[in-house]
Amino acid sequence: MPVMKYDPQEIDRKWQERWAKDKLYEVHEDSPLPKYYALTMFPYTSGDLHIGHWYAMAPSDVHARFKRMQGFNVMHPQGFDAFGLPAENAAIKRGIHPHTWTMKNVENMRLQLKTIGACYDWSREVITCLPEYYKWTEWFFLKLYEAGLAYRAKAPVWWCPHCQTSLANEQVVGAGECERCSTPVARRDLEQWFFRITKYADELMEHTGLDWPERIKIMQRNWVGKSEGAEISFGLEHPGVAEKELRVFTTRPDTVFGVTFMVMAPEHPLVEKLTTPECRAEVEAYIAQTRKESEIERQSTEKEKTGVFIGSYVTNKLNGEKVQLWIADYVLFSYGTGIVMGVPAHDTRDFAFAKKYDIPIRVVIAPPGWKGQEFEDAWVEEGTMVNSGQFNGLPNVQGKGAVSDFLEKKDWGKRKTTYRLRDWLISRQRYWGAPIPMVYCPECGIVPVPEKDLPVLLPEDAEFRPTGESPLKYHKEFVNTTCPHCHGPAQRETDTMDTFMCSSWYYFRYSSPGYDKGPWDPQKLKYWLPVDLYTGGAEHAVMHLFYSRFFTKALRDMGLFEFGEPFIRLFNQGTIIAEHQKMSKSRGNVVNPDEYVKEMGADVVRAYLMFIGPWEQGGEWNDAGMNGIIRWLNRLWALVIEESYTEKKVDAAAIKDLHRITHQTIHRVTDDIAKFRFNTMLSALMEFTNYLGKAQEAGNVDKASYHEAIDTLLLMLAPTAPHLTEELWTRTGHPYSIHQRPWPKFSADMAAEEMVTLVIQVNGKLRDRVSVPVSISEAEAKDLALQQERVKAHIQGKNIAQVIYVPGRLVNVVVK
RNA sequence: GCCGAGGUGGCGGAACAGGCAGACGCGGCGGACUUAAAAUCCGCUGGCCCCUAAGGUCAUGUGGGUUCGACCCCCACCCUCGGCACCA
Numbered sequence: 001m002p003v004m005k006y007d008p009q010e011i012d013r014k015w016q017e018r019w020a021k022d023k024l025y026e027v028h029e030d031s032p033l034p035k036y037y038a039l040t041m042f043p044y045t046s047g048d049l050h051i052g053h054w055y056a057m058a059p060s061d062v063h064a065r066f067k068r069m070q071g072f073n074v075m076h077p078q079g080f081d082a083f084g085l086p087a088e089n090a091a092i093k094r095g096i097h098p099h100t101w102t103m104k105n106v107e108n109m110r111l112q113l114k115t116i117g118a119c120y121d122w123s124r125e126v127i128t129c130l131p132e133y134y135k136w137t138e139w140f141f142l143k144l145y146e147a148g149l150a151y152r153a154k155a156p157v158w159w160c161p162h163c164q165t166s167l168a169n170e171q172v173v174g175a176g177e178c179e180r181c182s183t184p185v186a187r188r189d190l191e192q193w194f195f196r197i198t199k200y201a202d203e204l205m206e207h208t209g210l211d212w213p214e215r216i217k218i219m220q221r222n223w224v225g226k227s228e229g230a231e232i233s234f235g236l237e238h239p240g241v242a243e244k245e246l247r248v249f250t251t252r253p254d255t256v257f258g259v260t261f262m263v264m265a266p267e268h269p270l271v272e273k274l275t276t277p278e279c280r281a282e283v284e285a286y287i288a289q290t291r292k293e294s295e296i297e298r299q300s301t302e303k304e305k306t307g308v309f310i311g312s313y314v315t316n317k318l319n320g321e322k323v324q325l326w327i328a329d330y331v332l333f334s335y336g337t338g339i340v341m342g343v344p345a346h347d348t349r350d351f352a353f354a355k356k357y358d359i360p361i362r363v364v365i366a367p368p369g370w371k372g373q374e375f376e377d378a379w380v381e382e383g384t385m386v387n388s389g390q391f392n393g394l395p396n397v398q399g400k401g402a403v404s405d406f407l408e409k410k411d412w413g414k415r416k417t418t419y420r421l422r423d424w425l426i427s428r429q430r431y432w433g434a435p436i437p438m439v440y441c442p443e444c445g446i447v448p449v450p451e452k453d454l455p456v457l458l459p460e461d462a463e464f465r466p467t468g469e470s471p472l473k474y475h476k477e478f479v480n481t482t483c484p485h486c487h488g489p490a491q492r493e494t495d496t497m498d499t500f501m502c503s504s505w506y507y508f509r510y511s512s513p514g515y516d517k518g519p520w521d522p523q524k525l526k527y528w529l530p531v532d533l534y535t536g537g538a539e540h541a542v543m544h545l546f547y548s549r550f551f552t553k554a555l556r557d558m559g560l561f562e563f564g565e566p567f568i569r570l571f572n573q574g575t576i577i578a579e580h581q582k583m584s585k586s587r588g589n590v591v592n593p594d595e596y597v598k599e600m601g602a603d604v605v606r607a608y609l610m611f612i613g614p615w616e617q618g619g620e621w622n623d624a625g626m627n628g629i630i631r632w633l634n635r636l637w638a639l640v641i642e643e644s645y646t647e648k649k650v651d652a653a654a655i656k657d658l659h660r661i662t663h664q665t666i667h668r669v670t671d672d673i674a675k676f677r678f679n680t681m682l683s684a685l686m687e688f689t690n691y692l693g694k695a696q697e698a699g700n701v702d703k704a705s706y707h708e709a710i711d712t713l714l715l716m717l718a719p720t721a722p723h724l725t726e727e728l729w730t731r732t733g734h735p736y737s738i739h740q741r742p743w744p745k746f747s748a749d750m751a752a753e754e755m756v757t758l759v760i761q762v763n764g765k766l767r768d769r770v771s772v773p774v775s776i777s778e779a780e781a782k783d784l785a786l787q788q789e790r791v792k793a794h795i796q797g798k799n800i801a802q803v804i805y806v807p808g809r810l811v812n813v814v815v816k
Numbered sequence: 817g818c819c820g821a822g823g824u825g826g827c828g829g830a831a832c833a834g835g836c837a838g839a840c841g842c843g844g845c846g847g848a849c850u851u852a853a854a855a856u857c858c859g860c861u862g863g864c865c866c867c868u869a870a871g872g873u874c875a876u877g878u879g880g881g882u883u884c885g886a887c888c889c890c891c892a893c894c895c896u897c898g899g900c901a902c903c904a
Contacts, residue, residue, distance in 0.1 A: 003855055215820050219899060222819070227903070250904060263904090305902075330902050340904045349902050420903055541899075575898090611841070613829055617822085625828060628841040631856095680830070683840035690840095759836050764885040766836060790871095804884055810835055814884045 002630045005637045006727070008601025015723045016117055024739060025119040027075045029527045036072035037528050038064040039507055039567075041536030041544075042126075044081045045105040049112040051591040051609070051621055052583050055576045058606040059615050059678050060535040061118035065719035066673045068119065069743040075528055076119050077510040079126035080106050083134075083499045088432045091464040098432040099460070102129055112594065117602045117722050119739070124510050128502035133509065134434040135455035136519035137502055140551075141437055142448050149196045149554055152446070155425055156267075159188035165470065166190065166429040187291050192427035192495065193436060197550045201226065201419045203564075204549055211569040213616075219541045225420025227251050230404045231337065232413040234262065234323065235315035241273050246314050249336035249418050252346065253407065254399035257388035258364035259316050260354065261342035263307060263326045265333035266290040274325060276311025283310050283327065290329045305330055305353050317412045318403075319389060328353070336418050344378065351378035364388050365396045424547065426498040431462055431471040433496030441483035441490035450484050456492070470494060503544055504551040507531055507566060525561060534567035537575065545570070571676055574618020576609075583621075591621050603721035604629050610678035610720065632686050633724060639693055640714070640728045645706050648699030655701045661691055662709050663751035666744045669716045682720070688713055707732075712744045759810035760785045762794040778805045785811035 019025065029035075040060040043053055064076040087098035106127060113120070126133060144150045157166040162183035178185050197204075205224045207217045229251035236245050246262065264271055266287045275283045286308045307328030314323050323341075330349065331340050344354030344361040354361050361375065365383040385394045391402060407413035427436065435456040437449035449456055459478045462471035472478055472494040483490035505519065511528040512521035530552075545567070552566040575582055578589040596605050608629045612619050665688045672681035692709055695701055711734070718725040718738050729738035753774055758781060760768040768790045772781065782803045785791055791813060798815040805811050 001855090215899085218820070222900065225900095225903065229904085248904080252904080330904095332903075335903050342904090347904070349904080352902095418903080538898075611828085617829095619828075622828080622842095625842045627843095632841085634856095679828090680840080683830075686840055757836075761835085761885075764835090764883095769836065802884060804835095806835060810885090812835080812884055 002627055002634060004600060004630065005634045005642075006724070008604065008723070009598060011727050012115070012117060012597075012602050012723045015726045016114060019737075019739075020122075022737075023123075024737060025076065026121050026123050027073055029524055031073035033071055033073040035528060036064075036067045036074045036533075037531045038067060038074055038076045038533050039510075039531045039535070040076075040078070041534070041540065042079045042081050042503070042506060043109065043113075044084060044086075045102050045109060046086060046585070047105050047108070049109055049593065050583055051593045052576045053113075054116060054593050054605060055609050055618070056536060056573055057113070057116055057118060059573065059610050059676065060533075061116065061120075062606070062610065062678060062719040063533070063535075063673060063676065065119050065722065065739065066743065068739065069715070069718070069741065071742060074119070075121060075124070075510070077124040077126070078113060078118070078120040078122065079124075079506060079510070080109065080128065081499065081503050081506070082106065082127050082129035083433045083496075083502055085430065085432070088430055088464070091432075095464070097460075097464075099129070102432075115594070115597050115602055116606070119722075124513050126506050126509050126513050128434075128499070128506060129432070131455050131457055132516070134502070136509070137434040137497065137505070138437040138449075138454050138456060139451065139519060140501070140505060140555075141434075141497065142451065142454075143558060144195060144554060145438075145448055147554065147558055149199065151194055151196065152191055153194055154189045155192045155194075156187040156189050157192075157429070158185050160185050184292070190427075190429070192425055193438075194423040194425055195550070197424045197547070198419055198421055200550055200553050201421050203553060204421075204546065210565055210567070212567075213538075213570065213572055216538065216541045216545070216570065216572065220546060223421060223542045223546065226417060227419075228415070228417045229253060229400075230407060230413050231416040232256060232341065232407060233317065234341075235317055237315070238274055238312060241270070243270065246270070246339055247337050247413070248339045248341045249416060250341055252343065252400070253403040253413075254385060254388075254391075254396040255343040255346045255364055256316070256318055256341070256403060257385075257391070258343040258345050258362050259321075259323055259341045260344060260360045260362055261324050261326055261350075262314055263328045263331045263340045263342055263353075264310075265331040265338040266327045266329060267333045268327070268338045271310060271327055274310055274312040279309060279311035282308050286327065286329075293329060305349065305356065307353060307357065309357075317410070318406075324359070326357075334422055335420065345375055346378055346380055348378045348380065351375075362387060424498075424500075424550070426501055427495040428498055429470050429473075429495055431458065431464070431496065433499060434502065435472070436493040436495055436497055438493040439481060439483060439490045440493065441486060441488060443488055444483055444485040444490075447483055447485050447490070453484070472496070500544060500547045504547045505555075507534075507548075522561075529561065530563050530565060531567045533569045533571065535571045535573060538572040541572075571616070573615045576618055576621050578621045580620070596623070596626075600626070600630055601723065603724045604633060607633070607682060607720050611682045613679055615676050615678055632689060633721065635693065636689050636713075636717075637724070637728070639689070639696060640710060640732060643696055645696055645703055646699055647701075647703055650702050651700045654695070654698070655705050658691075658695060658701050658705055658709055659750045660753070661688065662712055663747050666712065666716065666746045667751055670743070670746060673719070678720075685713065685717055685720075688716075714738065715741055715744050756808050758785070758808075760788055760791055761810060761812040762791060763814060764812060767791050767794055774808060778807070781805055781811055785813060 038060065040057055043049065061076065064074050068074045082102050087102045090096055090101045091098045128134065141150065160167055160178040160181065160183055162178065162181045167178060167185060177183065201224050205221050205226060229249060230253040231247050231249050232253065233245040233247050236243055248262065305328065307326045310325050310327055312325045314325060316323050331338065342350045342353065344350040344359060345363045346365055363375065364385060364387045365379060366386045367379050367381065367383045383396055385391045385396055385399045391399055394402060404415050408415065435458060437454060437456045439447045439449060441447050459475050462475050464471055479491050479494060481490055481492050482488065508520050508525060508529060512524040515521045548566050553564050555561065556564045577583065578591055581587055581589060583590050593605055604626065608626045611629060665684050668684040669681050672678065672684065692713065695706060714725045714729055715738065722739060726738050730736050755771050756774050758770050758772050759766060760770065768788045770784060770788065772784065782805055795813060795815045800813060801816050802814040803811065804814065
């Protein structure tokens with residue numbers, strides 16, 4: 001381990017205190033500079049910061065600092081995502097109140113975050129679990145409710161019969177057991193609140209004008225999962241059932257004549273009524289079985305398809321045939337109509353199902369050259385319609401439209417677009433979240449809490465018992481209230497909101513965090529929003545980013561602002577892994593940065609994290625390479641502080657070279673930071689440092705040029721190593737602060753090369769290289785190439801077929 | 817299974833408008849300094865052929881192809897990592 005030439009702890013502390021005292025990074029709206037809103041996803045208050053947080057924070061800070069130096073009024077805020085399940089678990093396990101636990105973590109994490117030395121404007125800090133914040137989270141619920149975007153419906157939750165409580169997915173462990181008491185859990189329907197995100201499905205698939213990674217856009221489009229097809233009515237005739245039809249959604253109306261069975265989701269309400277007595281026992285057993293399965297299990301491709309015939313039939317109106325009705329777990333009640341038509345000949349899943357249960361397979365789309373033989377597998381490609389009445393002979397692609405037209409004319413169905421996207425379920429049966437501001441009145445029904453009564457405060461004296469009972473549900477003073485409408489006795493909603501709700505608008509709040517007349521100061525919001533650059537992990541591709549976009553669009557439609565997208569540019573860094581796994585407390589492979597920071601300073605840790613590789617790739621944590629960074633910064637320290645410069649034999653060519661290298665480096669570094677290529681940016685700075693070390697030894701440039709080059713190096717390094725460069729900058733007699741200096745200006749003239757290395761190949765193989773003036777003509781270059789001894793040796797006795805010249809690059813002599 | 821990203825020295829990674837493969841750094845080897853070690857500095861560091869040098873030759877997951885020229889483009893395949901999960 002190299003010995004450090006400077007005391008990083010002392011330097012870090014000194015400058016962090018000074019910057020804070022001078023409010024160096026606090027920004028205001030009255031700046032003449034153009035605004036730039038640089039945001040990093042805020043951390044959850046898990047307890048402490050690990051190296052993965054640094055990997056997210058440090059490079060984005062470098063970029064923000066770079067933007068500052070480039071002349072932008074950069075807002076770079078930080079805060080805490082503070083509501084959530086772990087706080088409540090800690091409360092139950094260790095008897096600490098969630099508020100106490102969370103705020104202790106905030107204190108700790110804030111201190112850790114400050115050691116990064118980032119240009120955060122801490123005056124804008126936001127903590128989502130404080131009433132001053134969640135008052136507005138509740139306010140947004142009311143706004144969405146008023147806009148008709150919030151509604152109540154039944155939805156299944158994991159239910160532990162022993163704890164008498166609902167469980168999050170992650171609380172269900174092993175083979176479907178409660179993590180607390182190991183009782184087998186099951187799905188149970190509860191009335192819950194939803195946001196109508198599906199209303200924005202089409203708009204959410206659009207990303208025009210956004211500078212986002214292609215893969216995230218693709219993931220979001222797949223998440224919406226738009227599919228166009230038709231809803232088709234099948235005739236139903238069943239004693240005691242009012243419904244005269246069952247409707248299915250299909251993307252393949254052209255195959256409707258090939259329907260040989262129908263499958264309903266087991267939880268479909270009509271299943272019960274349509275099941276015949278002789279099938280009842282088996283059907284009920286199957287339904288009970290399904291209730292124990294998670295959606296992921298139900299949809300697993302690994303699993304063999306199962307299902308049960310329920311004894312009833314429907315009629316295919318197009319050909320009058322009776323079709324048997326089944327239930328199967330692979331049909332989801334939440335998608336389409338919850339009923340699927342089975343066309344085994346033209347759908348692989350249906351084919352497997354029909355084979356297993358011996359259901360007829362009827363070909364209705366003939367593959368080219370089909371002679372009537374049986375299928376080995378489903379034919380899902382294009383073909384010609386057969387066995388399809390008046391549609392016979394039609395290419396199936398046209399058949400989709402033709403069948404749809406026919407259905408619409410007969411009123412047996414209609415064209416329809418379905419989405420995979422479901423409405424956003426925001427109810428959580430827990431304490432540690434923003435209360436849903438609703439009241440249930442026996443007289444007036446569902447009544448929203450008036451705005452003036454917000455926030456609905458979480459009662460502080462709630463009890464956290466290991467029974468799992470929701471603390472709010474059993475808190476009488478909280479539950480019992482009066483109806484805002486008729487003033488009679490009423491009860492409060494006891495569910496709280498999904499924490500994604502809190503993180504869907506925090507980036508608005510940063511614009512004016514202290515504001516109390518609304519969620520934000522409209523003038524300030526107008527100045528700062530939308531976010532110019534948002535960085536964070538790709539794990540938020542669909543949930544957080546998607547909800548935030550929905551929120552923004554909904555608020556835009558309420559007239560709260562005019563833009564429809566919150567994040568103009570998005571960048572996802574990769575994940576830092578340890579022991580080949582993602583870091584997590586439960587795996588026990590968390591790398592804590594504090595010791596590293598203490599020993600070698602924030603600048604070394606910042607630089608090393610960026611030097612590992614491309615930011616978007618992440619990588620395995622291994623501190624072995626850190627020595628390289630320490631050595632480099634030590635060399636720099638020595639160069640600037642310990643080794644004074646003396647002119648020995650000043651040489652005009654050397655001065656010119658120095659200027660050229662300086663400007664080439666400015667170009668590389670500027671371009672690299674702008675594109676988040678921090679690893680190559682650091683290589684360029686290392687090369688430049690090495691070059692200056694040689695110049696210092698040689699003493700062949702004038703003093704002024706040398707010092708100017710050193711200054712340029714410090715300025716370019718300032719975003720990466722803010723503490724060290726500030727120290728060196730002031731020690732070399734410059735006025736504080738380097739972080740208020742402009743970014744070095746690039747000159748193309750200065751960077752231009754006079755000589756260039758021409759590569760000479762024979763048949764594409766490297767044979768020689770010559771240094772030539774950049775101005776060399778094609779004829780001269782080719783001539784020169786053919787004169788080279790090594791080239792001659794390789795073309796001797798052969799015919800020159802062609803000579804290829806790539807200006808400034810190479811000459812390739814092709815011989816036969 | 818589908819979608820996406822990626823496979824380059826002992827290691828992290830450079831080079832991608834098709835044009836010097838291995839920048840920068842780690843590690844290793846050798847040397848200087850030292851009583852010695854650490855630290856520091858200097859040199860070497862993909863494989864093979866060759867006494868050495870000069871040079872040659874093979875090398876970017878595998879096999880083909882396009883091209884004067886391929887890490888880069890096309891086809892097929894094999895791995896690794898993310899995401900989605902029977903979406904009707």
